Amino acid sequence: MIRIVRRLAVLAAFVVVVCSVGARAQALHDKPGRAAIASAHTLATQAGFEVLEQGGNAFDAAVAVASTLAVVEPQSSGIGGGGLFLLRRASDGMEVMIDARETAPAAVDPKDYLQANGEPDRDHAVNGPLSAAIPGEPAGLAWLAKHYGKLPLSKSLAPAIRIAREGFQPDSRFLGELAMRKEVLSRYPASAALYLPNGEVPKQGWTFKTPDLARVLERIAEQGDAGFYQGEIAKRLVDSVREAGGKWSMEDLAHYQVKERTPLTFDYRGYHIVTAPPPSSGGIALAEMLNILSGYDLNKLDRVRRVHYIVEAMRRAFRDRAEYLGDPDFVKMPVAELTHPLYAAGLRASILPDKATPSDMLPGYMAPSQGTHTSHFSIIDKDGNLLCATQTVNTLFGSTFVVPGTGFVLNNEMDDFALVVGKPNAYGLVGSDNNAPKPGSRPLSSMTPSFVIGTDRIGVIGTPGGSRLITMVLEGILAFIDGELPEQFVGNPRYHHQYLPDVISAEKGAFTPDEVKALEAMGYTVSESERRWGFMNAVSWDRKSGQMHAGSDPRGVSGSGVVK
Numbered sequence: 001m002i003r004i005v006r007r008l009a010v011l012a013a014f015v016v017v018v019c020s021v022g023a024r025a026q027a028l029h030d031k032p033g034r035a036a037i038a039s040a041h042t043l044a045t046q047a048g049f050e051v052l053e054q055g056g057n058a059f060d061a062a063v064a065v066a067s068t069l070a071v072v073e074p075q076s077s078g079i080g081g082g083g084l085f086l087l088r089r090a091s092d093g094m095e096v097m098i099d100a101r102e103t104a105p106a107a108v109d110p111k112d113y114l115q116a117n118g119e120p121d122r123d124h125a126v127n128g129p130l131s132a133a134i135p136g137e138p139a140g141l142a143w144l145a146k147h148y149g150k151l152p153l154s155k156s157l158a159p160a161i162r163i164a165r166e167g168f169q170p171d172s173r174f175l176g177e178l179a180m181r182k183e184v185l186s187r188y189p190a191s192a193a194l195y196l197p198n199g200e201v202p203k204q205g206w207t208f209k210t211p212d213l214a215r216v217l218e219r220i221a222e223q224g225d226a227g228f229y230q231g232e233i234a235k236r237l238v239d240s241v242r243e244a245g246g247k248w249s250m251e252d253l254a255h256y257q258v259k260e261r262t263p264l265t266f267d268y269r270g271y272h273i274v275t276a277p278p279p280s281s282g283g284i285a286l287a288e289m290l291n292i293l294s295g296y297d298l299n300k301l302d303r304v305r306r307v308h309y310i311v312e313a314m315r316r317a318f319r320d321r322a323e324y325l326g327d328p329d330f331v332k333m334p335v336a337e338l339t340h341p342l343y344a345a346g347l348r349a350s351i352l353p354d355k356a357t358p359s360d361m362l363p364g365y366m367a368p369s370q371g372t373h374t375s376h377f378s379i380i381d382k383d384g385n386l387l388c389a390t391q392t393v394n395t396l397f398g399s400t401f402v403v404p405g406t407g408f409v410l411n412n413e414m415d416d417f418a419l420v421v422g423k424p425n426a427y428g429l430v431g432s433d434n435n436a437p438k439p440g441s442r443p444l445s446s447m448t449p450s451f452v453i454g455t456d457r458i459g460v461i462g463t464p465g466g467s468r469l470i471t472m473v474l475e476g477i478l479a480f481i482d483g484e485l486p487e488q489f490v491g492n493p494r495y496h497h498q499y500l501p502d503v504i505s506a507e508k509g510a511f512t513p514d515e516v517k518a519l520e521a522m523g524y525t526v527s528e529s530e531r532r533w534g535f536m537n538a539v540s541w542d543r544k545s546g547q548m549h550a551g552s553d554p555r556g557v558s559g560s561g562v563v564k
């Protein structure tokens with residue numbers, strides 16, 4: 001009898017455990033019930049919520065946020081540029097990346113980017129119409145609305161159109177970055193008229209109106225992408241670009257196509273990472289780095305050893321970036337090999353436990369980087385749809401070239417190609433023939449919009465930042481997996497290594513003086529940067545507690561992360 005009672009007790013305990021595990025599983029929330037948006041500007045975040053309140057989903061909100069950023073943060077992104085939009089639909093788990101990256105015009109000629117003496121012509125690469133590739137952003141927004149949104153473009157573009165027409169007061173970051181590009185903006189009459197009233201950078205308190213951009217957005221709202229890529233606006237763009245020495249044609253615009261790409265996915269410490277495939281280099285580099293790091297228990301290591309392994313992973317991933325990557329529609333790339341755990345195991349085996357690997361001991365080539373432009377936003381809607389977008393006009397104010405009557409700058413994305421093989425671009429990145437410009441091809445990007453999907457916690461993470469963008473996303477993902485919330489990790493001090501120069505660059509506060517000494521003793525050169533970098537905007541949803549979080553990088557002046 002006692003035995004039977006004991007068995008029943010064990011059985012009861014078993015049932016309690018099973019039920020409580022079952023109850024825990026059931027306790028996971030199916031839907032957030034609220035939404036979270038983090039973007040580079042309060043007005044853009046508000047625009048996203050405005051569209052959600054009208055019955056839109058995360059993808060409609062993305063159109064509203066992206067187009068509003070085009071108005072209020074033109075130095076970073078806009079309809080004269082492009083972007084990568086990563087989507088996860090809650091109803092069926094469908095994941096896709098909308099590639100609205102710019103393309104080279106058919107008449108592209110690498111000689112245009114050389115001086116008479118054969119040296120790179122950096123001015124043509126980054127300033128004026130020759131630096132501008134065919135924009136992808138308008139087609140991306142129209143595609144997003146048509147295929148995944150619930151609302152017409154007339155609704156999702158409405159906040160941007162309103163703000164462009166009524167105006168807003170640019171923040172100190174906008175004005176400071178305007179000052180950095182003043183000299184080049186002054187070269188082009190329509191650019192100067194738009195951004196430099198009386199030829200000067202305006203003072204804080206200035207109301208910036210762009211009625212021309214409002215009209216272009218209205219045309220897109222009425223006609224979809226045809227409103228931009230065909231007809232009057234297209235003709236105006238082509239005529240003006242050609243008159244100023246560029247090479248665009250009506251066919252280049254008419255033939256522009258958004259591409260749907262299958263995201264790159266892999267697992268790390270129980271989390272499923274969904275990220276950007278080529279033409280971004282970011283996802284491949286992220287997979288390489290996290291695959292290498294999966295061989296270490298990072299949380300058991302002291303800080304210096306942890307930084308050592310992370311930096312060695314960065315070094316190796318950046319070596320491969322330059323060597324292999326380009327536009328997947330034009331070049332074959334060993335993506336499966338580069339992202340394979342066995343490849344990472346080989347790279348890991350080359351890392352010494354207590355010594356830096358000098359970059360020149362690894363075959364390949366690369367060079368330095370900078371960059372604080374581009375814009376990233378992250379959205380989770382009340383149904384659990386995820387949207388993560390990084391969009392850009394490339395460097396600050398792109399080419400600075402405004403076509404009269406349009407109200408927006410054209411990108412200078414041609415500089416993301418390896419215009420002169422082996423010579424660095426604005427980020428210090430060099431590339432191989434794989435990333436040389438071909439008619440209609442897309443330049444290699446570093447943009448790395450990423451989802452981090454665990455059983456209980458989901459994170460949506462990304463940032464601008466040139467080539468540092470990739471390592472910032474890595475550090476954000478590691479912090480999220482360690483349990484930090486977006487509000488915390490977006491502000492963490494950052495460090496970066498990109499193979500060459502063979503230096504760890506670090507923001508102030510990333511390392512203590514003792515940590516710097518310990519890293520130097522292992523053979524590293526640590527260079528503390530005066531500037532801070534990046535503008536991370538991340539959101540998360542904890543399916544166990546139901547809590548949502550939104551964090552906007554404190555480095556951005558008007559960034560805004562909101563849950564409601």
Ligand code: GLY
Pocket residue numbers: 374392393394395413416444445446447466
């Ligand atoms: N234009 C910056 C990037 O795509 O990486």
